[in-house]
Amino acid sequence: xxxxxxxxxxLACAPLLxxxxxxxxxxxxTPTPTPLTEEQVLSSMLGETVEPEWxxxxxxxxxxxxxxxxxxxxxxTHDEGTYLQAxxxxxxxxxxxxxxxxxxxxxxxxxxxxxxRDAEGDAVTMTVGAAEQQADGNWAHPLxxxxxxxxxxxxxxxxxxxxxxxxxxEGLCLYAWEPSDDPEGIWREATLDVGSAELVPGEETGGSTxxxxxxxxxxxxxxxxxxxxxxxxxxxxxxxxxxxxxDGVSPDVFGGGFSFRVAVDEPFAPTxxxxxxxxxxxxxxxxxxxxxxxxxxxxxxxxxxxxxSGVAILCPLEDVGAADDVEAPDEPVAQTYRGLDVxxxxxxxxxxxxxxxxxxxxxxxxxxxxLRVIDGGAAMYLAADTGEATPSPEGAITACIEETTxxxxxxxxxxxxxxxxxxxxxxxxxxxxxxxxxxAFSRSAVVSSTPSAWRDGEELSSAAVLGGATEDPLDxxxxxxxxxxxxxxxxxxx
Numbered sequence: 144x145x146x147x148x149x150x151x152x153x154l155a156c157a158p159l160l161x162x163x164x165x166x167x168x169x170x171x172x173t174p175t176p177t178p179l180t181e182e183q184v185l186s187s188m189l190g191e192t193v194e195p196e197w198x199x200x201x202x203x204x205x206x207x208x209x210x211x212x213x214x215x216x217x218x219x220t221h222d223e224g225t226y227l228q229a230x231x232x233x234x235x236x237x238x239x240x241x242x243x244x245x246x247x248x249x250x251x252x253x254x255x256x257x258x259x260r261d262a263e264g265d266a267v268t269m270t271v272g273a274a275e276q277q278a279d280g281n282w283a284h285p286l287x288x289x290x291x292x293x294x295x296x297x298x299x300x301x302x303x304x305x306x307x308x309x310x311x312x313e314g315l316c317l318y319a320w321e322p323s324d325d326p327e328g329i330w331r332e333a334t335l336d337v338g339s340a341e342l343v344p345g346e347e348t349g350g351s352t353x354x355x356x357x358x359x360x361x362x363x364x365x366x367x368x369x370x371x372x373x374x375x376x377x378x379x380x381x382x383x384x385x386x387x388x389x390d391g392v393s394p395d396v397f398g399g400g401f402s403f404r405v406a407v408d409e410p411f412a413p414t415x416x417x418x419x420x421x422x423x424x425x426x427x428x429x430x431x432x433x434x435x436x437x438x439x440x441x442x443x444x445x446x447x448x449x450x451x452s453g454v455a456i457l458c459p460l461e462d463v464g465a466a467d468d469v470e471a472p473d474e475p476v477a478q479t480y481r482g483l484d485v486x487x488x489x490x491x492x493x494x495x496x497x498x499x500x501x502x503x504x505x506x507x508x509x510x511x512x513x514l515r516v517i518d519g520g521a522a523m524y525l526a527a528d529t530g531e532a533t534p535s536p537e538g539a540i541t542a543c544i545e546e547t548t549x550x551x552x553x554x555x556x557x558x559x560x561x562x563x564x565x566x567x568x569x570x571x572x573x574x575x576x577x578x579x580x581x582x583a584f585s586r587s588a589v590v591s592s593t594p595s596a597w598r599d600g601e602e603l604s605s606a607a608v609l610g611g612a613t614e615d616p617l618d619x620x621x622x623x624x625x626x627x628x629x630x631x632x633x634x635x636x637x
Contacts, residue, residue: 179617181533185524187617188510189575190536192583195633196623197235201228203627204549205567206253210597211266214238214291215625216256217632218567220549227256227270229294232597232623235634239294241287243270254566258291259314261338266291269315269337271305274556281322282556288337300335300342309356312378319344357403357418359595359602365398372438382438389429389443396427404452407435408485410511410604410613415441415486419449432485442488450480453613454514454527457481457490475500480514482530492530496523510587511613515541515575522575535575540585542592543573545629569629586616589624589635598622 179187204225205218215230219240227243230236258268272285283302290297306318313334319342323329332345355363362371363384371381384394403420407413419430430447433440450458459478475498482492496518509515513524515535522535547567553559570592572580590596590605596614597603598621603614605624614622616637624635 181524181526181531182536184617185510185513185533185539186536188587189539189541189585192540192585193589193635193637194583196233196636198631198633199230199235199237200631202547202549203567203569203632204547204564205255205627207255207567207595208593208625208627208632209256209258210595210602210623210625211258211268211291212600214266215632215634216258216268216291217625217627218243218254218256220551223550225549225551227268229268229291230632232625232634235632238292241270241289241294242272244273244284253568257308257310257315259310259337263338267297267337269299269308269335271308273552274304275302277302279322286335286342288340297337298340300340303333303342306330311354311356311362312373313343314338355397355401358405361405361418363394363397365394368394370433370438372435380436380438382433382440387431387433387440387443389431389445392427392429392445396422399423404449406449406453406455406483406485407613408455410453411615413612417441417447417455417483417485417488419447432488441486444488447483447488450514451509454509454512455483455485456514456525456527457483475519478516480516480525480530482527491528494525494530494532496532509591511590511616517576520576539575540580540582540588541573541575541577542570542584542588543577543579544568544570544592547629567627569627571629584626584633584635586637589626589637590614590616592626593624596622596624 201219202221203217204220208215208217210232213232215232217228219226219228224242225244226240228240229238231238256268258266261267268289268291270287270289272287274282274284277283281304283304285302286300286305288297288299289295304320308315308317311334314337315335317333317335318330319333320328320330329347331347334343334345354365357363360373362373364371368384369381370384370387372379401420401422403418406417408415413435415432415434417430417432421428429443429445431440431443448458450456457480459480477495477497478499479493479495481490484491496516498519500517510524512527514527516523516525522539523532524535525532545568546565547569548563548565550561551564553562570588572582572584572588574580593605595602596605598614603612603622605614621636626633626635
């Protein structure tokens, strides 16, 4: 029982002061809640369905639904065009939409809306229009900076042929093409100040990139040899990347791209994070860990492979591939899984399952802090902290993630070929083995279908741990989640 304040005691006694009112005995400290068992956690996460706060029917073609302040942004398609659409985050009401692509050469890359703030703190987004031929005969995309809430156009840079656009410390970053003596022209990594609308060309870029925005929090610099930690767009620390890497691995191996997974020591209050990585063609692979307060190195190994991002469980498989969730064998085999202390790099437990088979059909099937494995034809959940294997709850609901496709013009140019594109993903309910089911999502299905949660104006990681704190879907603080489905977008709050 919560202790009552003195003021409440005085109010309770006031009518009885003349009859010697005596305060009630001290109720003592608040009892510590009994921790949930593994079965109770999994039942709450997987076995109970939740209803959306609102649903909007539309056709999503983006890889992510993004919220800033009280606005939700996502890419949609209708009437043979693609659009950036803005919805009210708490009601789902449509605020505005504008024709938009995510760029030309990067048109088949995942599309995620970009947001930034100007010097006054106002939220700004940008739409990239369909390419138009300019007076000099070259083609370029209209770039329009917009108020995120109203869609009103702000001062914007000149039309530019662009590729991928992303968020960076300077505001927005993009690959911009410009003509040159070379008939192919040249590409530069440019920065865009959303307040002044100044587009500043950077160094010429070829087949590799100078930096990678790994997650909302993590920025990896190849040429300048750094790993930076950002919170709400502000850099908190920057450390030397080569000091973190395993022996014999240099930052250069990341220039041409790489696959990676992230895990933390404690999802809801992390103090340490680790990254495992694999460069193309097996040029380098390994893992390293660092403290989240200042980035100082904790450990590095060249033989660490996580089974799934967000879960500190080492995968026993040799062929890790480049997928986020490592595929298991087709035929039943015995597999030994090992827990990892992210802060020290030491193994903490070992669990062997006798009949492990493929379970990659539902990549969003993990519950926070657990790894889903198919053993003997049934779904089992391994706890990351103990290695305890718990059967999936009866009727468990997970999420299946599928690519979306849509038809449009190559290079977003009406003179080019009409073709099919895949630029996003949608989620649908599945059982614990990856088979589609009808009905509503569970909490686990919701948090596994979006990388972020929003609570009290703060963006937190969802089940896909990205290095920062993960929102606890079972605590008393309700957070918002936004899920793109094959029927539209759904908002949840729990």
